[in-house]
Amino acid sequence: xxxxxxxxxxxxxxxxxxxxxxxxxxxxxxxxxxxxxxxxxxxxxxxxxxxxxxxxxxxxxxxxxxxxxxxxxxxxxxxxxxxxxxxxxxxxxxxxxxxxxxxxxxxxxxxxxxxxxxxxxxxxxxxxxxxxxxxxxxxxxxxxxxxxxxxxxxxxxxxxxxxxxxxxxxxxxxxxxxxxxxxxxxxxxxxxxxxxxxxxxxxxxxxxxxxxxxxxxxxxxxxxxxxxxxxxxxxxxxxxxxxxxxxxxxxxxxxxxxxxxxxxxxxxxxxxxxxxxxxxxxxxxxx
Amino acid sequence: xxxxxxxxxxxxxxxxxxxxxxxxxxxxxxxxxxxxxxxxxxxxxxxxxxxxxxxxxxxxxxxxxxxxxxxxxxxxxxxxxxxxxxxxxxxxxxxxxxxxxxxxxxxxxxxxxxxxxxxxxxxxxxxxxxxxxxxxxxxxxxxxxxxxxxxxxxxxxxxxxxxxxxxxxxxxxxxxxxxxxxxxxxxxxxxxxxxxxxxxxxxxxxxxxxxxxxxxxxxxxxxxxxxxxxxxxxxxxxxxxxxxxxxxxxxxxxxxxxxxxxxxxxxxxxxxx
Numbered sequence: 001x002x003x004x005x006x007x008x009x010x011x012x013x014x015x016x017x018x019x020x021x022x023x024x025x026x027x028x029x030x031x032x033x034x035x036x037x038x039x040x041x042x043x044x045x046x047x048x049x050x051x052x053x054x055x056x057x058x059x060x061x062x063x064x065x066x067x068x069x070x071x072x073x074x075x076x077x078x079x080x081x082x083x084x085x086x087x088x089x090x091x092x093x094x095x096x097x098x099x100x101x102x103x104x105x106x107x108x109x110x111x112x113x114x115x116x117x118x119x120x121x122x123x124x125x126x127x128x129x130x131x132x133x134x135x136x137x138x139x140x141x142x143x144x145x146x147x148x149x150x151x152x153x154x155x156x157x158x159x160x161x162x163x164x165x166x167x168x169x170x171x172x173x174x175x176x177x178x179x180x181x182x183x184x185x186x187x188x189x190x191x192x193x194x195x196x197x198x199x200x201x202x203x204x205x206x207x208x209x210x211x212x213x214x215x216x217x218x219x220x221x222x223x224x225x226x227x228x229x230x231x232x233x234x235x236x237x238x239x240x241x242x243x244x245x246x247x248x249x250x251x252x253x254x255x256x257x258x259x260x261x262x263x264x265x266x267x268x269x270x271x272x273x274x275x276x277x278x279x280x281x282x283x284x285x286x287x
Numbered sequence: 288x289x290x291x292x293x294x295x296x297x298x299x300x301x302x303x304x305x306x307x308x309x310x311x312x313x314x315x316x317x318x319x320x321x322x323x324x325x326x327x328x329x330x331x332x333x334x335x336x337x338x339x340x341x342x343x344x345x346x347x348x349x350x351x352x353x354x355x356x357x358x359x360x361x362x363x364x365x366x367x368x369x370x371x372x373x374x375x376x377x378x379x380x381x382x383x384x385x386x387x388x389x390x391x392x393x394x395x396x397x398x399x400x401x402x403x404x405x406x407x408x409x410x411x412x413x414x415x416x417x418x419x420x421x422x423x424x425x426x427x428x429x430x431x432x433x434x435x436x437x438x439x440x441x442x443x444x445x446x447x448x449x450x451x452x453x454x455x456x457x458x459x460x461x462x463x464x465x466x467x468x469x470x471x472x473x474x475x476x477x478x479x480x481x482x483x484x485x486x487x488x489x490x491x492x493x494x495x496x497x498x499x500x501x502x503x504x505x506x507x508x509x510x511x512x513x514x515x516x517x518x519x520x521x522x523x524x525x526x527x528x529x530x531x532x533x534x535x536x537x538x539x540x541x542x543x544x545x546x547x548x549x550x551x552x553x554x555x556x557x558x559x560x
Binding site: 055058060082086089090093094096098100101102103104105106107109110113114115116117118119120121122123126127130146147148162163166 | 420421422450451453454457458461502503506507509510511512513514515516517521522523524525526527
């Protein structure tokens with residue numbers, strides 16, 4: 001097995017609690033490895049430390065203790081140069097929750113160009129990257145529009161294009177679908193899946209939406225600053241009781257099948273997809 | 288609807304003036320303004336008017352929009368005209384009634400002042416705001432001021448601030464709208480009472496607006512850092528602007544305009560004021 005793209009060892013992150021002398025632990029002994037090209041979903045309830053974890057990965061925050069290796073480079077090394085830091089931020093792009101607060105320019109294509117411009121890329125190459133990034137997210141026809149006239153899902157796709165134009169190897173989506181309506185959510189999720197599948201970009205998707213987590217290769221549940229569950233969506237969501245204890249729900253279909261099998265009905269309890277569930281149920285009802 | 292606010296007066300298009308480097312347009316606008324103030328005779332005014340009309344034609348901006356853009360000026364125009372008609376002293380009395388005396392020179396001067404203001408605004412806005420997008424304009428200012436970098440003036444930061452401010456105007460306007468609705472739903476009253484009462488009613492709108500603006504600023508700063516922003520050094524631009532034949536034409540034309548106006552003042556000093 002090759003070296004994992006992201007390797008995190010015994011990460012500790014604290015902040016001073018206003019109400020007590022003790023420090024408040026956001027992350028305690030978090031260790032994780034993420035393979036290149038994988039699609040990982042990080043789940044956790046509010047305050048579980050999942051967003052903090054994301055911000056540590058490109059050094060927006062720095063940990064109190066522990067090591068973070070990105071592509072083999074130790075980014076927690078105090079002697080890391082500023083150039084290394086910017087290279088890390090180029091490799092590990094980040095898309096945030098509020099689409100309005102991450103667009104810089106008054107015209108869509110100028111905003112997408114912002115990242116490559118900061119990297120000092122040649123003008124003709126920027127032009128090429130901007131066009132292809134907008135094409136990838138399906139926003140080419142809006143290239144010369146003003147961002148404030150777009151819908152939430154469209155704005156978020158422009159933000160994603162702005163990251164793609166920097167040619168990252170990994171993109172972290174920090175609750176990027178949380179503020180969108182169902183349609184915008186679907187648009188963004190399709191774009192994310194496409195990037196992972198067609199361009200081999202490693203995706204770390206942070207969310208508390210269970211139905212989105214089902215689409216990932218791997219689900220990591222963070223609770224109380226530690227890895228609580230880790231595995232394929234099927235493996236993770238079969239732990240219905242455990243997830244509930246961590247303050248999380250499971251997808252509705254899974255919950256239905258779990259309750260049915262608890263009541264003595266002979267059905268599998270690891271169904272994640274609604275279509276699959278419907279088929280099994282109708283077959284079972286016909287019996 | 289507040290959301291439909293347009294940024295500046297930019298009128299998108301691909302006319303001769305639209306395709307000129309913003310730097311040339313800024314310099315041309317400055318030269319044009321100087322030319323307006325050099326106009327001292329009837330002849331020079333005719334030349335100025337012709338030049339202004341030519342600029343409008345070159346910009347492709349409909350005259351209707353330009354006239355609409357002059358509307359906020361009505362008060363200033365009316366004031367200057369009336370003031371000059373009544374208070375300018377000359378030799379040729381036109382009307383004399385009780386304590387009011389209107390001189391011929393006053394009427395001429397009033398007309399010329401009005402015309403001067405109209406030309407000043409139309410010419411400079413056709414050259415800059417109508418035909419240059421806000422981002423191109425700030426870009427142009429940044430490039431023009433770039434020699435100041437040598438004395439450590441934060442030119443890039445200044446231009447960045449301007450363009451971010453422009454970007455967030457519609458967002459904040461929309462937010463103000465939302466907060467006002469939310470406060471109305473809680474029983475706030477923005478439309479009755481005197482000036483002081485109304486101004487006070489705005490406090491519950493401004494406080495949340497400021498808090499939210501600071502939060503947005505902090506989010507944006509993190510997002511910009513994530514996109515490798517580190518100030519102006521080592522930065523490239525997608526749109527490479529360079530001076531072309533058009534720029535030379537416009538620049539030469541404005542210089543000629545200024546020269547012709549000065550010469551016409553000297554050789555055709557009709558109705559010198």
